[in-house]
Amino acid sequence: MDLFESAGQETTGVPRAWDAAPLAVRMRPAAAEEVLGQEHLLEPGSPLRRLIEPPRPGSLPPSSVVLWGPPGTGKTTLAYLVATSSGRRFVELSAVTAGVKDVRTVIEDARRRLATSSGETVLFIDEVHRFSKTQQDALLPAVENRWVTLMAATTENPSFSVISPLLSRSIMLTLRALTAADLDALLTRALAEERGLGGKIELAEDAREYLLRLAGGDARKGLTILEAAAGTALEAGAEEITLDAMEQAIDVAAVRYDRAGDQHYDVISAFIKSMRGSDVDAALHYLARMVVAGEDPRFIARRIVIAAAEDVGMADPTALQTAVAAAQAVALIGMPEARIILAEAVVHVASAPKSNAAYTGIDQAIADVRAGKAGPVPAHLRDAHYSGAKDLGHGTEYTYSHDEPHAVARQTYLPEELAEARYYRPTDRGFERTLTERLERVRSLLGR
Incomplete structure (x- = not known):
């Protein structure tokens, strides 16, 4: 039993933060x-x-x-x-x-x-x-x-x-995950205050940016790394914690990012575009650079999920399942094993057939709605459960799809002014090739 005070004591006992404490x-x-x-x-x-x-x-x-x-x-x-x-x-x-x-x-x-x-x-x-x-x-x-x-x-x-x-x-x-701004304020406080490092050493800007990425919203991890790097730098007689000192302290090689973070975003951009371009080897290379640089694996997993939805889409619907499962597994497992999970998801997304038809379809539909192209919901599709609804004609001419051949009822679903709209236009790639044929038959049965 770990007590701040033993069960019999009558005064509040709190551990003192000795200078030797972390x-x-x-x-x-x-x-x-x-x-x-x-x-x-x-x-x-x-x-x-x-x-x-x-x-x-x-x-x-x-x-x-x-x-x-x-x-x-x-x-x-x-x-x-x-x-x-x-x-x-x-x-x-x-x-x-x-x-x-x-x-x-x-x-x-x-x-x-x-x-x-x-x-x-x-x-x-x-x-x-x-x-x-x-x-x-x-x-x-x-x-x-x-x-x-x-x-x-x-x-x-x-x-x-x-x-x-x-x-x-x-x-x-x-409790919310700490933002980069929160961690930055904490590092500044730890460097300056007497209970921290007491102003004995400064932190180079590139080393600070790297540390913020490496901490991944974890204050304890950030302070632990800072303390190790400060010890390394002070032992060498330095007045500043450099990126090299931080690498030496934690035995992790950093991918060099400049002060504006351009290379950081360049690597992420190249990673996404390599998956979209179906170059598995390039995608794994940029994944490796982010892993070695200490990028938050949860951030990488989120980018893979977006790529699976945006760039693979219905050409291979299982890619999104793999990506979501990977994101959940990464949060559960953590590094270093998470790199294997991320690699599996990257290989699936990069090697899958590509289609952005669902992505462009929803954007076109949103553009129409924002432009005022909405129109009233057809009367036969409106809610008919409340009192008086049928007197207004709501739902009276609705045909239950399962009572019709092929479970497709020939009736209007879109508002009248959008009757000819086609938002989803599948490609001839992957699963969408089969989907194209099915949708053409369904639209024919619907009279569209």
Whole structure:
């Protein structure tokens, strides 16, 4: 059981940020105003703000909360802020090492403290998704009766990883991934403040841009890399952390990007165009450059999904399935194994037959709607379920398609002024060759 204070102590105990502590620990916010990227959770009177602020006489205990968000977004940081700011007794359990006995010990001690007016207890459980159902069940009476105020942190969707009774007794708060601007502000703070690097060294612009990409929205990762690179540079007597020093510190070779980031975007552009152009080898090359440069694999996966929809389309509908599955798997697995998943998706998209017919079709339809070409919905297609609808002729002449040969009813579906419109024009490539023949037969049956 990992406690900030043992269950029998009556004073709040919080670990001191020693100089030897990791930079990520030393840079934890000392006040709510220092928290980056989670302003939406810290509005005055919000559940999290009430946890952070010292309790007022006669006020109700704050609600228990489940903090859900990606790694490095501040879940543990917010817990430490509660520990240092609220004046409440703060106890931490790790779901990796704690058992039901540990949970019950904390709860019993919290009940005794409430009975003797010794104050409220905040129980922080990190990685609560690792708790079994039995362990989570043990928390229910304490949360329901407010013997403890629970702060539970998880990187997995609580709807699937936290039992429903515990969720219903808590408020779920979703932490946002940190933006590049958030991380940039954090790096600036860490370089300048005494609890950080104290202005002892500067960070070159290209090294900063590389670090922001490599961190991928994870504050802990960004600060850990910064600390390693600073140590390397200071050991060499340098006054600035260069890109070379950062590479040496983390043993990753960076693809060189200039200050404006042109080469960064050039590589991404070449990657997309190589997939579109069906050059598998070129697409894998640019994928490799992004992987080695530390590009966020989730970003790469999103570009593959877009390419599958935009450039492959219905010529091979399975390409989008592969791309979406890859994006989900990358988020689940992470690097370095994610490179294999990305490569598989890239090979599928790059080697698939290409069609942008669905892409151009929806854009043409949107252009018509924006130009005012809409028109009333044909009466036989309108909703006929409400009282009086049939008196207006809604749905009265509708023909149920499944009652007709080939399940195609000869009736008008488009508004009258768009009766001749054709937005989707499939190609003769891949699956769309078969689709072309089918659509021609269907349009003939529809009288179009």
